[in-house]
Amino acid sequence: MPIILQNMPGDNLKGKTFIEKRIPITSWLPKYNTEDLVADIIAGVTVGLTVMPQALAYAALAGLEPQYGLYSSFLGCFVYTVFGSCKDITIGPTALMSLMTYQQVYNRNQDYAVLLCFLSGCLMVLMAVLRLGVLVEFISQPVTVGFTTATSVIIVVSQIKGLLGLSFTSEGFLPTLMKIVENIHETKFWDTTLGLVCIAILLLLRKVKDLVVVDKRSPKQKRVIAKCLWLLSTSRNALVVVVCSFISFVLHNNNNGSVPYKLTGAVRSGIPAVQLPPFSTTIGNETVGFFDMVSGLGSSIILVPIIAVLGNVAIAKAFASGGSVDATQELLTLAGCNLLGSFVSSMPVTGSFSRSAVNHASGVRTPMGGVYTGVLLLLALGVLTPYFYYIPKASLAAVIICAVIFMIEYEVIKPMWKASRKDLVPMFTTFSVCLLIGVELGILIGVATNIALLLIYAARPDIYIEKSQENNGTEYTRVKPSSSIHFPGVEHFRTAVLQAAETHLPVVIDCTFMQTTDFTTAKSISVLLNEFYKRHQALFFYNVKPSLAAVLSPICTKHFVIISNNDELARALQDVHKNGISDEITQVSTELTDLTHRKRNQNGSELEEKCEEPLLTYCIKGTIVPGNPSI
């Protein structure tokens, strides 16, 4: 039995109950076993060790005190375990969210970040209710590539400051780049050395896991070595940070509290207080009310959640090999993470690609891995924070730089050039605007450019025109649009039909590829029908689908003749050749939709026929107008 996917909402996937779909933990927890537990604990702890230094670095990137990175990291893990649909995803602060938060926190305070987190959650709920998960679908691959690449470049540039030990404040890619050039002579030797050494070690450790290749037939010893190298490679971020911090700790204690490079500094200890998100704040001596804060946050209230969802769905897609991603469920889960997170002073969070990859590579089996990561983070907040003081800023910069440089996707250009050159336009547009003006505007303009390209395609479908001959020898001109015509394409279609009319033969519009249309097109066709009638030239419509006829028939009430097969066409052309064109309406049923439905139910398997056979057949009746129609 055929199914027609028509405006199918995202969540009517079969085989799961509503509860299982909306609270996925109910479907997998009952089957949870010891093997899962072990695998999840290993993965969860590995991810936790990656999160810690990243969280501190992302907090710095967002212009917040380091502890905010940790505050933002743990709650999402728990929430996602319960509601998330993809076992690999780890929710927390990301480079992009930090960057977007930074633009709101800059020259203000952390309350803006937490409020932004809360409002993002609210907007995600709204988006889920309004089924706006579909918005994510308008962000194409080229825009995503342009955006991630630009973001990677921006992050690398923003981290150069920490890497070189420079001190300045700046916002945006170009100003930061200029400040770096201006301040380059103040480069600190020890920061730079430490940073570059860290980068070298990180890149080396990244490759180390590929040194020993094993398969099922490898000796056990070799497999143990491979496993150790893999562990070394996976924990490289934590390793570098721990070692550097230890060196700093030793130097600090032996040198009366001075080290030759910059340290992270005090991280406030303890689990954050559970409190309402800040609905007002104080900047300098001024109290800023809720509405002023909201208007200060501006468009980021809309863009942060959209980009968060985009990122999360993109990651979910990447890991859901084979399965489908329920955008609405991901939206709701992310909404929960942000809403609840804002009660523990979190900044906006979303799925992190790098940590999810670590999670996946560490062999996670269920979303329960998140719980172990979360517990580890809470422990760290309670116990480890005093030691975070000693983390060198240059090491954190190195960790971030080494994570994002592999997000720069230059290798996509070649296949894109080969397959679909016009897709390079939105990609480079997004990339340039993100870099030169801003990330948010970059996405908006990128999407707009891509839509414009799509519409230009809609405005200029290929239209085939050819002189043709029926079996009985009557000639006609056939006009065949290669897709449905909508208002942007009307003028193009009209030009084609009028060009076909210059042959002075009957014109037959072949509607095989036209599924439906709109009022503007119907109106234009009705004008064409009148014009052809005035010129005593026949204009027929061939192979009209019910969905198309339903729109055309109420508007084209005069001279509208539908032909359903070649025999009828031959007969109609013969008729016109002999008697001239009719001025009567072809009867068009108003119960078109009903008929379609009936037909569908009667014989479900006749798809081919249902798709291509028009419902209405050729019929000329009424008075005959004398005269040669071919004039």
Place this chain on the structure above:
Amino acid sequence: MPIILQNMPGDNLKGKTFIEKRIPITSWLPKYNTEDLVADIIAGVTVGLTVMPQALAYAALAGLEPQYGLYSSFLGCFVYTVFGSCKDITIGPTALMSLMTYQQVYNRNQDYAVLLCFLSGCLMVLMAVLRLGVLVEFISQPVTVGFTTATSVIIVVSQIKGLLGLSFTSEGFLPTLMKIVENIHETKFWDTTLGLVCIAILLLLRKVKDLVVVDKRSPKQKRVIAKCLWLLSTSRNALVVVVCSFISFVLHNNNNGSVPYKLTGAVRSGIPAVQLPPFSTTIGNETVGFFDMVSGLGSSIILVPIIAVLGNVAIAKAFASGGSVDATQELLTLAGCNLLGSFVSSMPVTGSFSRSAVNHASGVRTPMGGVYTGVLLLLALGVLTPYFYYIPKASLAAVIICAVIFMIEYEVIKPMWKASRKDLVPMFTTFSVCLLIGVELGILIGVATNIALLLIYAARPDIYIEKSQENNGTEYTRVKPSSSIHFPGVEHFRTAVLQAAETHLPVVIDCTFMQTTDFTTAKSISVLLNEFYKRHQALFFYNVKPSLAAVLSPICTKHFVIISNNDELARALQDVHKNGISDEITQVSTELTDLTHRKRNQNGSELEEKCEEPLLTYCIKGTIVPGNPSI
């Protein structure tokens, strides 16, 4: 021989030389004869008599001194005669242009109007050069209807002030309406009476031409009467204004210069000086430079020319019954009218629907009619201006109200409801936003809404899924999208394919209705191919057009199997059933485009085949993977 209209520029219409196309007067002037002369003079003078009161009223509507209406009227007539492609169109100030100008002149001075005219001309030239005439095509019928209707309502409300003799300043629909309600108690008796009487007479005279119906067999006497009534009806605007002015003149001279109602007041006499458009101006005591003026004009610099072109092309379309409208030529002509007009203190001008209708109804034969209208207007500027003083404001208001109320298109709603309900959304959106917020924003939001609807259609094409059987008994699931898939539809398409995959049968994507695609879709299909391969389920592509294969093949480099007819499908399914799926690439030629071209040239008339037959055929080769593909 078939012609393919592919991204056809608007101006490659055949049969005319470049000169004839760009300077149309060269094609008709050589054939100009006495009969044409007489017809054109009658029409030209009638239009002239309609223009004069309208011009004064529109100047008032734009917040300018009355003479500016006349300054704006005459030059366009001459320019259009030389460059215009439609004999009926009369260029000059219109209600809409006045309204948009008013928003710029309000609280400033007339220099802004003239500069806006100049800049509009410049932008039109730029639009023509960039081939942006295509932008007009994105303004659909529903948006046009919503916009003209809202504009008509706004104009009527703006004229009530003059009709009732009220005095206040206001901007926008709602504020004006509120001011009217506030000031309603100050309604002047004589203004109101005069206005209402004028309206009654105008509506009566409008109907008078339908009193006597004649045909070719009517007696001559009846035909003369009919002609007189038609003349009376057509010249009703001029008539009402002249009679009212004469009454005012008599009252004024007999009452020591006082009349019981408001008069137009002094109209500066004389032909305007030919001078550069104002590139700086003085408001109060402050000098405003060019850039400040430009930034003051803001978005109207873009919107005024777009809307002017839209209006003009719409009118040209309405009168070009049968012929096609060359948007680029109309754009260039309008650019000339505005550019040159700005040197004689004109405000932005475009084709006037009401006057063009009068021109058409008066039997104009060539664009030369414009010259006679222009000459009459120049005479009026030189000689008649002193008498314009006596035109009652209420009469002018009545003339405008009676012209625009018939532009309110409520009768379009019913067919739109029947044919294409979703088109009501952009219509009412445009109408509401125009009325409540502003005309410019109304058009922009209306167009955006309409595009959004179009994209939602693009994101959710119907996709047919059915279980099918080949002749040899092998079962498969067929997925048939009803149109090309582009990035907004990828998720929908993917969901459909995965749903089809749940049958555990080989899945065949029927690409009959897919013309082309983009990088995002190709990428997603390549992921699908990998996923199906991993599941040991076959995924075939049936009836793939070269244009589609050209985009898919560089991306889908693995497991991509194309099937071209039912025999091959049967063979492939049998193969898969027996041997499982292949893991080799189907060879896809990189010379796809060349092949297509060669094919097209070889046998041009085989349209049907070229359109539907795929270039590549099914081929499974390489290693065979064991296992039941149907798992």
